[in-house]
Amino acid sequence: MSADTATDVFEAHRPVLLGVAYRMLGRLADAEDVVQEAWLRWSGADRAAVREPRGYLVRVTTRLAIDRLRQVKSRGETYVGPWLPEPYVTDFGDAVPDTAERAVLADSVSLAVLVVLESLSPLERAVFVLREAFGYPYAEIAAMLERGEAAVRQLAGRARKHVDERRPRYDVDPAQRRDLTERFLAAAVEGDLAGLLATLAPDVRLVGDSGGRSKAPLRVLESSDKVGRFLFGVARQGIPDMSFDFLELNGGPAALVRSGGKPDSVVQVDVADGRIQAVYIIRNPDKLVSLADAI
Numbered sequence: 482m483s484a485d486t487a488t489d490v491f492e493a494h495r496p497v498l499l500g501v502a503y504r505m506l507g508r509l510a511d512a513e514d515v516v517q518e519a520w521l522r523w524s525g526a527d528r529a530a531v532r533e534p535r536g537y538l539v540r541v542t543t544r545l546a547i548d549r550l551r552q553v554k555s556r557g558e559t560y561v562g563p564w565l566p567e568p569y570v571t572d573f574g575d576a577v578p579d580t581a582e583r584a585v586l587a588d589s590v591s592l593a594v595l596v597v598l599e600s601l602s603p604l605e606r607a608v609f610v611l612r613e614a615f616g617y618p619y620a621e622i623a624a625m626l627e628r629g630e631a632a633v634r635q636l637a638g639r640a641r642k643h644v645d646e647r648r649p650r651y652d653v654d655p656a657q658r659r660d661l662t663e664r665f666l667a668a669a670v671e672g673d674l675a676g677l678l679a680t681l682a683p684d685v686r687l688v689g690d691s692g693g694r695s696k697a698p699l700r701v702l703e704s705s706d707k708v709g710r711f712l713f714g715v716a717r718q719g720i721p722d723m724s725f726d727f728l729e730l731n732g733g734p735a736a737l738v739r740s741g742g743k744p745d746s747v748v749q750v751d752v753a754d755g756r757i758q759a760v761y762i763i764r765n766p767d768k769l770v771s772l773a774d775a776i
Contacts, residue, residue: 490534491523497535497615498542500590504610505546505603506553507566507595509771515545539615540625543607550603561693563701565761566595567768568730568747570775584653587732589614592761593751595731596688597647601640608633609640649686651751651758658752659727659734665750665757666725666736669712677712681705682756687712692765708760720745728775737772744769 498519502512519542531537571590588594589610598606607626611617619637623630652658661680668676687708689697702708722741727734735749747769751759763769 487524487528491520491538494535494538498538500586501539501542501610501615502546503569504590504595504598504614505543505606506550507599509567509569511549511553512546515542515549518545536621536625539611539617543611543625547603547607550606554603561691562697562699563688563690564596564599564692565592565688565690565763565768566731568735568763568772570772571729571732586614587653590732591751592731592749593649593651593759594644597644600647601643604628605636605640605643608636609644612637613641649751649759651753653733654752655729655734657755658750661752661755661757662727662734662736662748662750665760666748669716670723672713672716674709674713678705678709680757681708682753682758685757685759687760687762689762690765690768692767694766695764697762697764726775737775744772744775747772 495516498516499512502515503509506512506515519538522541522545523538526537528534569590571587598609601609604626608622611622611625612619617625619630619633622637623633626633628636665677665680667673668680683705684703685705685708687698687702689702691697698711702711720738720740723745724739724742726737726739728737729735730737730747730749733749735747737744738746738748744766745764747761747763749761750757751761
């Protein structure tokens with residue numbers, strides 16, 4: 482395999498590799514570092530002995546992501562306030578025409594699920610991602626992780642039970658989410674407290690991620706009254722030269738809020754029974770860098 486061919490093969494699989502690494506790590510910069518390391522491994526490998534490049538590359542990427550995740554956990558890094566994954570632009574386009582498959586991929590990269598995945602062990606998370614998001618058979622996952630198939634099935638069952646017990650319930654209809662997001666933001670910007678409360682479920686939760694770098698709640702707010710009044714107060718303070726762009730992030734519609742043309746925050750909501758069940762606001766500037774040129 483020539484160098485040009487090797488590059489073409491790797492680039493053809495890069496979206497899948499980045500998808501695996503991001504779901505494993507929840508951090509785009511870390512995921513890109515892992516994919517770059519996978520490229521170095523691929524470029525230096527005996528490619529003539531590789532019978533199935535995609536499987537080889539996914540295996541290398543997964544192992545590197547497990548190592549990176551273990552390093553992060555062992556450092557015991559503290560984070561100021563609630564943590565949310567770095568926003569990830571998703572556009573499945575024609576590459577995933579099947580509605581059911583699109584729904585699975587969107588769910589596996591949603592903010593709600595990625596937050597739950599943070600509480601899994603690195604091996605449990607790897608098995609969950611490979612099985613649930615990418616549909617790999619247990620035997621292939623076992624070979625990738627150098628574990629017995631029975632052990633992998635046990636890890637998968639434990640991870641699935643953990644995620645099912647902790648994930649919030651929400652609807653995936655993008656049109657409904659977009660409509661409620663627009664109504665929610667319009668009411669918030671206009672300082673319409675009654676209109677704002679009308680979009681919120683009674684037990685709505687607001688999770689604000691600033692990493693201590695900008696203003697956001699340092700704990701999760703719960704109840705429509707607390708969430709509504711917090712957002713009403715934010716609206717009264719205002720954001721200078723504010724504008725909105727809608728785009729698909731983490732498998733669903735989201736609003737990118739700009740101040741003076743620069744990313745200020747990302748707002749995304751989870752919806753069920755026609756009301757907003759969760760509001761996610763990401764304001765850590767480090768997590769918005771990749772969105773500077775979005776739209």
